[in-house]
Amino acid sequence: MSSLAERRARLIVHGETPYNAEPPLARLRASYRTAADDFYVRSHGDLPEIDADGYRLRLDGAIPTALELSLESLRSRYAEATVTATMQCAGNRRADMRAVAPVSGDPWDGGAIGTADWTGIRLGDVLREAGIAEGADLHVAFESHDLVEGRPYGASIPLAKALAPETLLAFAMNGAPLLPEHGFPLRAVVPGFAGVRSPKWLKRITVQDHPSDNPIQAEDYKLFPPDVTAETADPARGHTINTMPLNAVICEPARGARLAAGSNTVRGYGVSGDRAVVRVDVSGDGGRTWAQAALEHDAQAHFAWTFWTIDLDLPPGEHELAVRAWDEAGQTQPALPDDTWNYKGYLSAAWHRVRVAVE
Amino acid sequence: MSSLAERRARLIVHGETPYNAEPPLARLRASYRTAADDFYVRSHGDLPEIDADGYRLRLDGAIPTALELSLESLRSRYAEATVTATMQCAGNRRADMRAVAPVSGDPWDGGAIGTADWTGIRLGDVLREAGIAEGADLHVAFESHDLVEGRPYGASIPLAKALAPETLLAFAMNGAPLLPEHGFPLRAVVPGFAGVRSPKWLKRITVQDHPSDNPIQAEDYKLFPPDVTAETADPARGHTINTMPLNAVICEPARGARLAAGSNTVRGYGVSGDRAVVRVDVSGDGGRTWAQAALEHDAQAHFAWTFWTIDLDLPPGEHELAVRAWDEAGQTQPALPDDTWNYKGYLSAAWHRVRVAVE
Numbered sequence: 001m002s003s004l005a006e007r008r009a010r011l012i013v014h015g016e017t018p019y020n021a022e023p024p025l026a027r028l029r030a031s032y033r034t035a036a037d038d039f040y041v042r043s044h045g046d047l048p049e050i051d052a053d054g055y056r057l058r059l060d061g062a063i064p065t066a067l068e069l070s071l072e073s074l075r076s077r078y079a080e081a082t083v084t085a086t087m088q089c090a091g092n093r094r095a096d097m098r099a100v101a102p103v104s105g106d107p108w109d110g111g112a113i114g115t116a117d118w119t120g121i122r123l124g125d126v127l128r129e130a131g132i133a134e135g136a137d138l139h140v141a142f143e144s145h146d147l148v149e150g151r152p153y154g155a156s157i158p159l160a161k162a163l164a165p166e167t168l169l170a171f172a173m174n175g176a177p178l179l180p181e182h183g184f185p186l187r188a189v190v191p192g193f194a195g196v197r198s199p200k201w202l203k204r205i206t207v208q209d210h211p212s213d214n215p216i217q218a219e220d221y222k223l224f225p226p227d228v229t230a231e232t233a234d235p236a237r238g239h240t241i242n243t244m245p246l247n248a249v250i251c252e253p254a255r256g257a258r259l260a261a262g263s264n265t266v267r268g269y270g271v272s273g274d275r276a277v278v279r280v281d282v283s284g285d286g287g288r289t290w291a292q293a294a295l296e297h298d299a300q301a302h303f304a305w306t307f308w309t310i311d312l313d314l315p316p317g318e319h320e321l322a323v324r325a326w327d328e329a330g331q332t333q334p335a336l337p338d339d340t341w342n343y344k345g346y347l348s349a350a351w352h353r354v355r356v357a358v359e
Numbered sequence: 360m361s362s363l364a365e366r367r368a369r370l371i372v373h374g375e376t377p378y379n380a381e382p383p384l385a386r387l388r389a390s391y392r393t394a395a396d397d398f399y400v401r402s403h404g405d406l407p408e409i410d411a412d413g414y415r416l417r418l419d420g421a422i423p424t425a426l427e428l429s430l431e432s433l434r435s436r437y438a439e440a441t442v443t444a445t446m447q448c449a450g451n452r453r454a455d456m457r458a459v460a461p462v463s464g465d466p467w468d469g470g471a472i473g474t475a476d477w478t479g480i481r482l483g484d485v486l487r488e489a490g491i492a493e494g495a496d497l498h499v500a501f502e503s504h505d506l507v508e509g510r511p512y513g514a515s516i517p518l519a520k521a522l523a524p525e526t527l528l529a530f531a532m533n534g535a536p537l538l539p540e541h542g543f544p545l546r547a548v549v550p551g552f553a554g555v556r557s558p559k560w561l562k563r564i565t566v567q568d569h570p571s572d573n574p575i576q577a578e579d580y581k582l583f584p585p586d587v588t589a590e591t592a593d594p595a596r597g598h599t600i601n602t603m604p605l606n607a608v609i610c611e612p613a614r615g616a617r618l619a620a621g622s623n624t625v626r627g628y629g630v631s632g633d634r635a636v637v638r639v640d641v642s643g644d645g646g647r648t649w650a651q652a653a654l655e656h657d658a659q660a661h662f663a664w665t666f667w668t669i670d671l672d673l674p675p676g677e678h679e680l681a682v683r684a685w686d687e688a689g690q691t692q693p694a695l696p697d698d699t700w701n702y703k704g705y706l707s708a709a710w711h712r713v714r715v716a717v718e
Contacts, residue, residue, distance in 0.1 A: 223685075223689050225638065225640060225649060225651055226649060227648065227649065227650070239637050239638060239685070239687075239689065241689060242687070242688075243634075243687060243688040243689075244688060244689070245688045245689045245690035245691075246688075246690055272688075273688045274688070275602075278598050279584065279598060281584060289586065290584060290585060290586065291586070292584055324698075326582075326598070328598075328601070328602060329601075329602040329603060329604045329605075329631075329632045329633070330582050330598065330600060330602075330603070330604045330705070330706040330708075331604035331605055331690060331692075331708070332693055332698065332699060333690075333693070334691055334692070334693050334694060334698075335693060335694060335695070335698055336694070339683075339691065339693075339694055340691060346689070347689040349689075349690070
């Protein structure tokens with residue numbers, strides 16, 4: 001295994017403590033499944049170092065009997081499951097919103113996203129075996145080993161999503177144990193939801209009748225209208241970000257690239273929280289005209305991104321490339337970052353635009 | 360019961376044969392559940408007159424035994440179910456696209472939509488009792504008594520949607536038997552999908568390994584990119600319209616209304632095929648600034664629209680009101696009809712804009 005320092009050197013680092021980093025877009029686009037050491041890292045506190053042998057996961061709350069499970073007992077009591085799913089930060093593409101007005105948080109480009117084969121056990125199997133009341137209006141709260149301003153990281157998901165077959169307690173990523181920065185030895189994987197709902201370094205899972213009251217859940221990761229500011233924001237009125245919206249990114253060519261006139265290959269990804277991406281339109285003239293890209297998708301992976309590729313014939317001059325995706329409901333993205341701007345810079349999902357010079 | 364002629368007189372009629380009509384928007388917005396005689400009518404052929412006593416529904420195809428069911432046997436063999444759901448034409452709001460370029464089909468305003476309590480039996484109950492292989496990659500094809508260019512109307516839905524608890528064979532609307540123009544004595548109700556997949560005057564249901572080959576399914580109701588024309592369209596490459604996209608409409612004031620300066624109430628609906636509408640932004644200045652409307656939604660009705668209301672303070676002058684909705688995935692609508700235009704005028708879902716004069 002490479003060292004964290006080596007892996008850090010491969011990424012674009014937005015912050016050291018907490019450690020936040022993303023891969024360059026061309027490298028991200030090189031493989032449908034993202035290598036663990038190319039996978040974005042979003043931390044809110046420290047990177048806990050956990051001894052696998054002494055590790056115990058506690059399960060309690062609105063279940064008949066509380067449980068304490070070692071990694072061995074988890075793996076022996078429940079069937080192993082692998083889900084190919086995209087993980088994405090709610091702040092992915094935040095940098096594009098800065099053209100409208102300042103936003104808080106790290107200026108993620110389009111690389112705060114990645115796709116992996118996640119292997120673990122189904123959270124639903126654990127909850128059902130523990131005697132959960134299916135269909136109840138309950139929430140499943142996670143608490144983690146990392147400390148955020150002195151308090152354990154915490155977030156929750158509605159029970160229905162916790163019971164869905166895609167939701168895992170994962171111990172492996174692309175067939176190998178989780179790297180320390182990705183949550184070793186055990187993390188939640190909640191496909192289709194923002195990464196904030198897939199806590200790493202899991203310590204405790206509590207079934208309860210209300211969402212987590214941890215500040216990560218109760219205050220952060222809320223979507224506000226454009227007129228709301230840090231001073232006026234009322235967390236109780238913000239929309240809790242769970243399922244991620246439709247989005248698309250041009251990964252190649254890079255912003256500001258100098259290209260040769262003629263046919264140029266443009267590549268990227270499209271993604272939607274829980275719907276299929278059915279069409280990707282690419283423009284060589286800032287959105288005046290569009291052509292349809294070829295799509296590449298793992299048909300078994302409902303919660304994974306779609307890769308797309310198109311050859312565009314570009315004459316000499318300055319051009320603005322643009323991309324927009326369409327989902328299975330025939331919904332598409334807004335054109336301008338103004339149309340989705342919010343002071344926290346979440347869910348930046350307007351057409352992605354890349355200016356290039358053709359010689 | 361009123362006569363068809365009386366009901367016709369209440370509506371804005373786009374065509375007599377086939378009979379296509381929608382209610383005025385203010386009347387549509389007056390009631391969360393739309394009265395049957397205010398409900399839009401979309402026909403593709405004649406309005407069949409069916410004798411309920413002699414009526415039989417045939418069920419065949421990939422099931423162990425074909426069935427033929429009278430209305431009485433349907434109602435006695437299966438449990439009655441009521442679902443509050445919005446029905447919507449794929450061409451709703453098509454008129455707004457004409458500002459971009461011509462589109463085919465009737466120029467529906469925002470009234471090709473309505474919400475009702477649909478009562479019938481669950482299609483899934485019928486299919487399961489008939490021994491359907493759940494989870495199979497099958498399609499459920501409907502055939503109807505109305506004739507479209509000499510051929511029975513036909514359309515299909517994927518098996519998973521046919522088995523979903525919201526999908527009904529309905530014999531009543533808002534507690535009364537279906538009106539003739541709404542499919543008496545029995546119609547499909549496929550909540551969240553475009554109305555085309557909820558055939559009226561049902562004759563036959565066939566379980567098969569491919570979508571319906573009826574032209575309604577195989578050729579019409581396909582979403583194409585903006586560069587495709589009637590001459591170049593290849594139906595096999597169009598996206599089959601099933602789940603409907605996020606949309607919102609200003610029902611009051613009406614386009615061109617003259618208002619008094621000061622506080623004016625603006626009202627409308629928001630709707631999404633299968634996601635909750637979580638926020639509705641309304642603008643009094645064409646989208647430069649926004650305020651959030653109060654929402655009204657039947658919490659039990661996952662597949663029904665959301666009503667919204669806001670008081671806007673409007674100074675004297677000409678103003679463009681605009682509305683955009685946000686769904687639970689934090690997705691919103693494109694700003695301009697150019698962004699969704701297609702030659703068939705389907706899924707017109709850009710911001711709805713209404714110009715008014717304030718005196």
